[in-house]
Amino acid sequence: MSGTRRINPRRPFRITPEGIRRIVLGEEGDAGEIALSPVAMASSKPLRLVGEATANLLVVAHSDRGALDAPAREAIAAAAILADPATPVLVLVLGDLAEDLGPFGADRILAVPECGNGAFLPDLEVSVLSDVIDRFQPRHVLMPDSPTGTGDLGRRAAAALDAEIATHVVELKTDSVACNRQGGTVLARRGLPRFILLDPGAIDAALPFRGAGKRLDYAAHAVAPGLYRDLGLKPVAGAALPLEEADFIVAAGNGVRDVPTVEAVADLFGAAIGASRVAVDDGRFPKDKQVGATGKTVQASVYMAIGISGAVQHLQGIRACRHVIAINSDASAPIARRADLTIVADAQAVMQALVSETARRNWPGDAADEARADG
Numbered sequence: 001m002s003g004t005r006r007i008n009p010r011r012p013f014r015i016t017p018e019g020i021r022r023i024v025l026g027e028e029g030d031a032g033e034i035a036l037s038p039v040a041m042a043s044s045k046p047l048r049l050v051g052e053a054t055a056n057l058l059v060v061a062h063s064d065r066g067a068l069d070a071p072a073r074e075a076i077a078a079a080a081i082l083a084d085p086a087t088p089v090l091v092l093v094l095g096d097l098a099e100d101l102g103p104f105g106a107d108r109i110l111a112v113p114e115c116g117n118g119a120f121l122p123d124l125e126v127s128v129l130s131d132v133i134d135r136f137q138p139r140h141v142l143m144p145d146s147p148t149g150t151g152d153l154g155r156r157a158a159a160a161l162d163a164e165i166a167t168h169v170v171e172l173k174t175d176s177v178a179c180n181r182q183g184g185t186v187l188a189r190r191g192l193p194r195f196i197l198l199d200p201g202a203i204d205a206a207l208p209f210r211g212a213g214k215r216l217d218y219a220a221h222a223v224a225p226g227l228y229r230d231l232g233l234k235p236v237a238g239a240a241l242p243l244e245e246a247d248f249i250v251a252a253g254n255g256v257r258d259v260p261t262v263e264a265v266a267d268l269f270g271a272a273i274g275a276s277r278v279a280v281d282d283g284r285f286p287k288d289k290q291v292g293a294t295g296k297t298v299q300a301s302v303y304m305a306i307g308i309s310g311a312v313q314h315l316q317g318i319r320a321c322r323h324v325i326a327i328n329s330d331a332s333a334p335i336a337r338r339a340d341l342t343i344v345a346d347a348q349a350v351m352q353a354l355v356s357e358t359a360r361r362n363w364p365g366d367a368a369d370e371a372r373a374d375g
């Protein structure tokens with residue numbers, strides 16, 4: 001082991017009123033878990049003032065494994081920005097909720113575990129949403145315009161309630177929304193409708209304040225089965241998935257020449273394949289694989305960027321991705337700032353190591369599946 005002395009990231013520190021972490025010089029020791037938690041960071045932000053509530057703004061989002069994704073957080077931030085001090089931001093979470101939404105700007109939270117979790121329950125979800133709207137009479141309902149999920153629910157609910165709706169909203173002001181029309185050549189603006197469905201990236205989710213984050217009790221009443229039957233999830237080959245629907249994407253850029261090995265890595269993870277514009281323009285991948293401003297906008301849980309520099313136009317397409325893993329020979333490539341994990345190495349060597357190591361031994365997921373099958 002090298003004797004190089006490194007800064008101990010757990011040294012005691014304090015949080016400034018601006019939410020900035022300042023190391024306390026001259027002190028040694030363990031700062032403890034709480035000091036590093038984002039919630040603790042956010043708790044140093046001022047509480048958005050909520051006087052006597054006279055109205056509500058409602059945000060609706062599906063949770064995934066107990067957490068909200070980036071577009072859902074953006075919708076909460078959008079509502080918090082629209083709200084005045086007498087208007088709490090009420091968040092209806094369809095699915096389990098295991099995180100504190102106060103730091104994202106939520107004042108009141110209703111969680112409905114019976115909904116969400118990948119199940120297709122349009123009747124129940126429209127019924128729950130209509131009931132919440134009936135009880136709380138929100139001035140506006142904000143939702144992420146996801147290809148499925150809340151995008152579908154928002155359109156159904158607006159139709160059921162005969163309410164005005166704006167979809168694919170890219171710009172929000174206190175008195176208007178704007179959407180791209182005619183292939184993005186025209187920005188169409190109108191007054192705020194009751195339902196506002198926001199495109200990913202339309203809003204900056206970072207707020208200078210936090211919400212009260214108070215959980216309210218809510219029990220969804222049963223709904224008679226409707227016309228729909230959920231036949232469950234059908235596994236499809238990752239490579240055949242449209243990029244917008246993929247939960248795991250392996251994407252290649254100009255730093256990758258060996259396309260068959262990219263396909264083998266994607267196959268390992270059951271992932272869809274994406275590409276940068278340079279890799280597409282070079283003819284290595286078809287145009288429908290391009291991710292970015294002039295390609296697809298994706299929202300995968302895991303986005304593996306291999307030999308991609310992370311140009312701003314590429315990053316625009318992956319804003320909503322949850323975890324980004326970069327493989328790049330240049331540690332200072334912009335993608336490293338967006339990535340949660342960067343492997344600084346030759347792309348070809350890492351891809352080959354992944355393929356051969358997985359072929360050599362059973363993948364932990366395979367072992368778990370076998371154990372379940374054995375009963």
Ligand SMILES: Cc1cc2nc3c(=O)[nH]c(=O)nc-3n(C[C@H](O)[C@H](O)[C@H](O)COP(=O)(O)OP(=O)(O)OC[C@H]3O[C@@H](n4cnc5c(N)ncnc54)[C@H](O)[C@@H]3O)c2cc1C
Binds near residue numbers: 294
């Ligand atoms: C109007 C406009 C729209 C655009 N739209 C898009 C878009 O939708 N999507 C998009 O992607 N781009 C788009 N671009 C292009 C964008 O600006 C970049 O040029 C492009 O994303 C770069 O692609 P790249 O990262 O694959 O290539 P490069 O910029 O060439 O980067 C290659 C990366 O690979 C790394 N590398 C090289 N060799 C290796 C190796 N052996 N192992 C590991 N790493 C290696 C390098 O360090 C570098 O970081 C657009 C540009 C404009 C002007």
